[in-house]
Amino acid sequence: MSLTRDLVRLIRTKEVTESDLTQSALFVLDTLACALGALNTEPARILAAVAPPRTADTARRAFYLGGLSHILEMDDLHRDSVTHPGCVVIPAAWAIADARDLGGRAFLKAILAGYEACCRVGMAVGKAHYRIWHNTSTCGPFGSAMAAAELLGLGEDHAVWALGNAGTQSAGLWEFLASGAMSKHLHTARAAESGVLAAQLAAEGFTGAEHILEGEKGFFAGLCSDPAPEALTHDPSRPWEVGRTSIKPWPCCRHTHPAIDAALELHAKLGNTTLSKITVGAYRAALDVCDRLHPDDPYSARFSLQHCVAIALTEGRVDQQSFDAGARVRVAGERAKVSLHVDGGIEAAYPNAWGAIVTVETADGQVMSAIRSAAKGDAENPVDATELASKAHDLLVGGGMAEADAAQFILTVKSLTEDRPVRELDLFKLDRASHPA
Template sequence: MSLTRELVRIIRTKPVSEQDLRWSAYFVLDTLSCALGALKTEPARMLKAVAPPETGDTARRAFYLGGIAHILEMDDLHRNSVTHPGCVVIPAAWAVAEERGMGGHAFLKAVLAGYEACCRVGNAVGKAHYRVWHNTSTCGPFGSAMAVAELIGLSDDQAVWALGNAGTQSSGLWEFLAAGAMSKHLHTARGAESGVLAAFLAKEGFTGADRILEGEKGFFAGLCPDPVPEAVTAHPDGPWELTRTSIKPWPCCRHAQPTIDAAIGLHAELGGATPARITVGTYQAALDVCDRPTPEDPYSAKFSLQHCVAIALMDGRVVQSSFDKEARARVAELRGKATVGKSPTIDAAYPDAWGSEVSVETTDGRKFNAVRRACKGDPENPVTDAELAVKARLHLTAGGMSGEEADRFIAAVNSLVEDRPVAELGLFRRGGEPPVARRRLA
């Protein structure tokens, strides 16, 4: 039996509890609020100009929502697979469920299935894959295809075809970071769209490779120098991978967040003392992506360990404005005191744990240290329902909703566990603006 066929079997025989549905709604709220919070950004304008959701087909709406969901860098993260599954899986599932008038239960189950496919494939790509390839973009189409397969009732054979054609569309290179380009939003947009297309084609009988993962000229052979194929089907009776996913508290690369967590803790301890030297010890993947001593734009700053540790130490918090021109100038001197390197202990624990060690020596000779093995927002240290609601409300109001509208939207998303029709939230009814159905969201 091929890996994709076994993956379909594992997903379709996995029980879904009421708590699993609640977890699914939790991540739907996080993803949708991140997407709607980005509506006023310039990348969102560009995506809408090319793929207007009010006039496009289902795949194009998934493209648009997938693109805007990743703009703020606040969407979720699955550590073992190093993927952001929500911004690919949920847009695809939402576009299909809304278009077809489906209820919340079917939608939330499809989201669970999509996360499972994306994360299990991501668990198997090996560490070297991430040095060149953006895992969310390469593994995401498997997740979006599986979610849509559940919603449109594909047979097992058709689901395998969908995954085969999702895999052959895998792409997404890290080169965009060197120029501070916007391609990362395209990665998630295409990841969502590709899965929709793959599933719809399979429904028509369009076949895909059964051995797309392990075949001689398949995904692992082409994209993965050190794959771990057995990880695709490991621990079939374990919890849903969605429940092992982290929520981001801060608007930047997830690799920088353990460092931020540690630095915010040190901010209070410093009591205003001036750092003379800052040392960050992390894992190699974080250095590969986030060793940027002199970021020259907001996006580069979000991928700079040096900037993130400096702004967190100085301000004791990190928000969207922490990466703008004024903030970068304000911490330039402090940022220059930061040295980043690999910690053998932290690196050995990756990717099961994404940690950081931060040390600060002050000008008066005192030394302060903080270690984070699990970051705020990880399953071991989760954000609470109230904290997620605060995060969602901030995003939704930034995107154009009033506070009252945001609260109603949050309640409506949570009510999907009661099988509320997805279309009642009206996400695409005015080209991606805040839902016009909000009067019905009481």
């Protein structure tokens, strides 16, 4: 028996309720809105040039949508695994469901399975993996392959092969952050595509390593110095991992969100008070990824705890314009006052809880703090269906969609639970204005 076989069996014996399908549809809405909201960006233009979405094959369509979904930094996040499952699993599932003209319910069930595989592998890689490897990129192929296996109707052996084929394609290094390169979008694009290819090959009898995770020369041995294999199948009867996945309210790295949430609370209390010192306590991974005192481009600013806290404290909001050149100049003085440190209690709770404490000292000597153990969008502090629809609407319209079309698109996604054909989403038609054939 292998870990991948155990995982396939765990997933295929979990109960799927109507509530689970409804929740799955909300995550589809979030991911597709993130993707279509990014259509007018330069990375989107490049992705479309390399993988034209209306003429590419199924795997390359997953590649295109997977890359597109991650551009705006608004896609979902599973804390325990430190993965963004939606931008990998949903593009893969959509590409196959669209190509095979499948109904919404099968599509939504496959997404539940894909999230489960991605998140459980992510929880098993250990903390050290994330210091070098981008978990979404390395663990994502397992999720996209599992979703694809469900939609292709693979039997157990073939599904295990699909996961083996997926795991051998795992990659994705954090080095892109040093220069603000676009590679992060490639990570999600390839993770989505790799899973589709892995499952398609398995469907044809192309075998994959059954012990790809725990084998002597497998995934854990090569990429993980402190793996936790038991996490892969721990508590199999608990709710689907999609229900433990967070939705982002702000367009920047999720590691910045607990501090943003705390800083917004302080902004409401401070008014125009002059600050002399700003301190942020967080967990080590947040500092490893987001310690950037002098971000010199919008992407770096999205990965700067100093900038995100400064803009939240100063302006009381964080949106797409909060990272442009003007915003970076406006808060340069406040950003310089921000110091970061690892807080022992917050570090001990990570990754089960992503927390932060923000403390400010005013010019007249007052000290105020705000702490978060669950940021807005976490399961303990959720974005509700109305708030999510509003986020999706703003993203869709921001990407160039007409107001009426955005409203109809949201309704179409929600009605997937009624087994509406996935093809009715017609993503290729919706992106035509931004990327003409």
